[in-house]
Amino acid sequence: MTILLPTSTAGSLPKPSWLAEPEKLWSPWKLEGEELVAGKQDALRLAVDDQRQAGITIVGDGEQTRQHFVTTFIEHLSGVDFEKRETVRIRNRYDASVPTVVGAVARPKPVFVEDARYLRAQTDQPIKWTLPGPMTMIDTLYDAHYKSREKLAWEFAKLLNEEARELEAAGVDIIQFDEPAFNVFFDEANDWGIATLEKAAEGLKCETAVHICYGYGIKANTDWKKTLGSEWRQYEQTFPNLQKSKIDIISLECHHSHAPMDLIELIRGKKVMVGAIDVASDTIETPEEVADTLRRALQFVDADKLYPSTNCGMAPLSRRVAQGKLNALGAGAQIVRKEIAA
Incomplete structure (x- = not known):
């Protein structure tokens, strides 16, 4: 049975405090060896149960x-030296020390396929797996080998495609590529970014999604948002070409974002993951607030193509807040399903 308004998260959920330090990105693991492997699987099972x-x-x-x-995906590739670090500007927003591309990049073995098989074994529900998009990957590195953002993006797209095909074979129903860089580098996104994204998704029979957001609720991102003015029209730059692309689902930030809801009209015909949960705030939405965001989105997307979601990942939040937000998302979607059915 196909459910109307199928809900999902944009990706990350907070990790349990026994696995990694809470409310922190890049938090070091608290376990090692076999204990870490088991701990990650336990945390994955908890995440499934919470959802x-x-x-x-x-x-x-x-x-x-x-x-x-x-x-984490890049760590498993050859041709990238994590010891040799350079400082680069990430998405024109903040400086970070990043690894260096020192040679031809390759994927010696699958990265997430075993984890995806484990997820598949935990549930009969449809499952989604997230991968970084080619453009966002190149924006997180210093390239001393290809010396061309476009060339490196095409190389990453091939490796992502290898991974995506194996994830599909492991039973993944939706493969989502995260491309927050699309909200910053508009010319590159239109010149070759969307094309490299399609390369990453080439030949897949499962559904594909691209997630384009304004970032986690970290200070660098919230400070940047304050500079964007009262209307955020970044989506307007890439949506017309994404509408023509082969990607099935487009994920965007809606709740508490200043992106005008009518920009969804630019991707008419696509399925739309509507972010109805603000991940940059500890305030837990009410189901009615979620329902209101979804009702407004329904002016621009058909009900059978609306996928309620979170604005972005929730890794930096506390587990209590994230669980409250998940509950609100589930309940808010249920309110609107009943209204549509009536």
């Missing part, structure tokens, strides 16, 4: 087995 109890329809792993949504 199930909140009535979330499309279940993710909460990114419990990785430290960071981009870096």
Whole structure:
């Protein structure tokens, strides 16, 4: 049975305090060796149960087995030296010390496929897996080898495609590529970013999604948002080309964002993951607030193409707050389902 308004998260959920330091990105693991492997699986099972109890329809792993949504994938590739670090500006927002591309990049073995199999074994519900998009990957590195953002993006797209095909074979129903860089580098996104994204998704029979947000609720991002004015029209730059792309689902930030809701009209025909939960605030939405965001979105997207979600990942939040927000998302979607049915 196909459920109307299937809910999901944009990706990450907070890790339990026994696995990693809470409310922190790039938090070091508290376990090691076999204990760490078991701990990650326990955390993944907890994340699945938290989603199930909140009535979330499309279940993710909460990114419990990785430290960071981009870096963990890159760590498993050859050609990148994590000891050799350079300071670069990330998404034109903040400086970070990043690893260096020192040679041809390759994927010696699958990165997340075992974890995805483990997730698949935990639930009969549809499952979604998140991967970093090619453009966001290149924005998190210093490139001393290809010396071309575009060339490196195409190389990453090929490696992502290898991974995505194996994730699909492991039973993943939706593969989502995270591309927050699309909200910053508009010319590059349109010139080759969307094309490299399509390369990453090439040949997949499962559904594909691209998640474009304004970032986690960390200070660098919230400070940047304050500079964007009363209307955020970044989506307007890339949506027309994404509408023509082969990607099935487009995920965007809606609740408490200043992105005008009518920009969704630019992707008419696509399925839309509407962010109805603000991840940059500890205030837990009410189900009615979630329902209101979804009702407004329904002016621009057909009900059978609306996927209620969170604005972004919830890794930096406390587990209590994240659980409250998940519950609100599940309950808010249920309110609107009943209204549509009536």
